[in-house]
Amino acid sequence: MQRIRQAYHLEAPRGLLNDPNGLSYFKGKYYIFFQWNRFAKNHSYKEWGLFTSTDLLNYEFQGSAIIPSQNYDIDGVFSGSGYIINDKLYLYYTGNSEKTDKAISSQCLVITEDGKYFEKKGIIIPTPNEYTEHFRDPKIFSTDNKNYYLIVGGQRKNDLKGTIILYHSTDGITWQLKNTLAISQQYEMIECPDLFSLNENDILLYNLQQRDNIKNEPLQSFSVYKIGKFNETTGKFNDIDLDNNYTLMDNGFDFFAPQTFLSPDGRRIMFAWMSRMNDAQEKLFAQTQNNIHCLTLPRELYLKNHKLYQKPIKELYKLLGNKIPVNKSHDKWEIYPAKRTFFINLQNIDSQKDLEINFHDNEAIIKYNAKQKQLTFSRKNWETNIFEEKTSIINNLTEIEIWSDYSSIEIFINNGEIVSSSRILPQNPNLKIILKTNLIT
Numbered sequence: 001m002q003r004i005r006q007a008y009h010l011e012a013p014r015g016l017l018n019d020p021n022g023l024s025y026f027k028g029k030y031y032i033f034f035q036w037n038r039f040a041k042n043h044s045y046k047e048w049g050l051f052t053s054t055d056l057l058n059y060e061f062q063g064s065a066i067i068p069s070q071n072y073d074i075d076g077v078f079s080g081s082g083y084i085i086n087d088k089l090y091l092y093y094t095g096n097s098e099k100t101d102k103a104i105s106s107q108c109l110v111i112t113e114d115g116k117y118f119e120k121k122g123i124i125i126p127t128p129n130e131y132t133e134h135f136r137d138p139k140i141f142s143t144d145n146k147n148y149y150l151i152v153g154g155q156r157k158n159d160l161k162g163t164i165i166l167y168h169s170t171d172g173i174t175w176q177l178k179n180t181l182a183i184s185q186q187y188e189m190i191e192c193p194d195l196f197s198l199n200e201n202d203i204l205l206y207n208l209q210q211r212d213n214i215k216n217e218p219l220q221s222f223s224v225y226k227i228g229k230f231n232e233t234t235g236k237f238n239d240i241d242l243d244n245n246y247t248l249m250d251n252g253f254d255f256f257a258p259q260t261f262l263s264p265d266g267r268r269i270m271f272a273w274m275s276r277m278n279d280a281q282e283k284l285f286a287q288t289q290n291n292i293h294c295l296t297l298p299r300e301l302y303l304k305n306h307k308l309y310q311k312p313i314k315e316l317y318k319l320l321g322n323k324i325p326v327n328k329s330h331d332k333w334e335i336y337p338a339k340r341t342f343f344i345n346l347q348n349i350d351s352q353k354d355l356e357i358n359f360h361d362n363e364a365i366i367k368y369n370a371k372q373k374q375l376t377f378s379r380k381n382w383e384t385n386i387f388e389e390k391t392s393i394i395n396n397l398t399e400i401e402i403w404s405d406y407s408s409i410e411i412f413i414n415n416g417e418i419v420s421s422s423r424i425l426p427q428n429p430n431l432k433i434i435l436k437t438n439l440i441t
Contacts, residue, residue, distance in 0.1 A: 002426035004285065006405045007341045008319060009274065009294040010034075010051055010059060016041050017293045019192065020271040021048055022082035023261035026089045026115055029054055030263075032271065033065055033091070034295065035079060041282070041292045046076040048093065052115070056269075056298055056315045065118055072097050072106045072123050079192060080107075081259065083140040083148070085172040088113050092150065094136035095123070105133045107152060109173065125152070125167060125175050132157055134211075135165075137192045139259070140172070143232055148172050151181055153190040153206070160213045162190035162242065164206065166235045179235030182206075184242040188213060191221065192257040195230060195237075196268060199303045202230040204237055205249065205258055223249040223258055223272070225308055247308070251392045252377065252411070252420035260301065268301045269313060274408060274421055280383045285407075285425055296421055297403060297410055309416040312403065319343075335433040337404075340426065344402040344433075351397040356436040360428040362387075364409055368397055375418075377411065382425035392418050 011017060015038040022033035029052045036049035048066040051059045068074045073095030080093030091110040096103060107125035112118045127135040134155035142148045150167040162184040167175040182204065184190060188211035195204050209221035224246035229238040239245060249258055250272070258272035275293045277285060286292035299310040320343055327334040335344075349355065355368040365378040376391045394413060401412040411420040 004407045006294050011294040014290045018273050019079045019257040020259050022091045024082040041286045079137045081139040090172050092138040105135045107138045134189050139194050151193045155189050162187045164193045182237045182240040182242050186243040250421050252422040254423045255421040270299050272296045310419045311416040333435040340406045342404050346400045358434045377420050
């Protein structure tokens with residue numbers, strides 16, 4: 001049986017993990033909360049689990065942090081965020097209650113003074129009358145530690161389309177509706193919004209979701225970003241149109257619900273949920289495991305040439321061990337790693353020539369077409385056994401960095417200009433990488 005559980009990605013010991021929540025640095029530790037069903041490998045139950053770390057390399061699993069226990073969250077402690085206020089960690093989440101004829105969503109607050117005991121403070125924001133109960137995923141940020149803002153993803157009642165709503169507070173407890181930050185005319189819901197500053201620019205992350213409003217089911221969703229300006233006076237993002245002029249956060253198969261926070265040294269660090277599997281894929285992936293799903297590698301975000309770049313945080317390079325021998329011939333390289341956990345960095349690539357990297361006899365393939373300037377990542381779909389592809393346009397390919405774990409591949413192109421994150425179901429026990437190289441030597 002092939003190992004699926006990851007070596008250096010965060011996974012729960014059992015059950016189902018999804019969105020990263022409440023990312024914070026608090027009293028000398030990093031707090032990585034996450035959506036968790038500890039009872040089953042499905043989405044039937046949601047609480048917040050917790051990992052802590054002092055170095056973002058070694059993590060301690062702390063178990064349950066916030067569980068459904070009140071009337072307003074008894075049917076799910078959904079996604080949210082965290083912020084340090086008055087030397088306490090304030091955690092904001094969406095409480096879900098289905099005790100009436102319809103689900104009711106409420107934005108709720110938990111405060112902890114020590115990171116161990118979590119005190120619920122109740123509902124801080126009920127769903128406004130203008131919105132349906134698809135109103136969730138509060139993300140807090142501050143401009144000066146005197147003015148706090150909370151953005152929430154929602155769905156308007158009048159046309160059943162998505163919106164990001166902005167709230168303001170001076171103490172983190174009492175919140176007033178400020179404005180509509182941005183709107184969609186095409187998508188039925190906006191999930192997991194995030195807003196932060198980099199190099200005097202403001203970055204808006206969000207997830208566009210198409211829904212069948214009659215069946216109340218999600219159809220498609222994906223993560224994107226915009227670069228612009230947040231106007232603190234008006235409470236609006238300068239480009240309020242969420243449907244256009246955005247960029248994909250990740251060009252792979254498995255990336256969703258990214259959330260960012262500031263490290264003590266001022267880096268903007270992001271985790272995301274590393275899955276977009278359907279029900280059939282989830283069942284096959286987890287059939288021999290106690291758990292399913294993981295988080296992405298933590299990544300530092302930075303701006304370059306008016307693009308958002310993602311780079312594995314510098315701490316991760318301490319994981320690198322012995323070099324893997326390479327068998328070279330005139331037209332290809334052969335690499336035989338002992339494990340699926342390996343790192344490859346190709347530099348000084350000649351972008352005028354084609355490139356192909358084949359992993360483990362066609363489990364996954366990277367191809368670069370120099371004439372068309374296209375980089376394609378292919379993997380075998382373990383439900384259908386059919387190859388599926390993701391393609392990116394890259395005008396000048398210079399570098400490829402690959403992080404492989406037991407059941408995933410994360411690819412960073414040109415120092416993080418484009419990133420591709422995908423889960424791989426291990427099938428071939430004979431590990432072999434064949435690289436038909438166009439490297440400048």
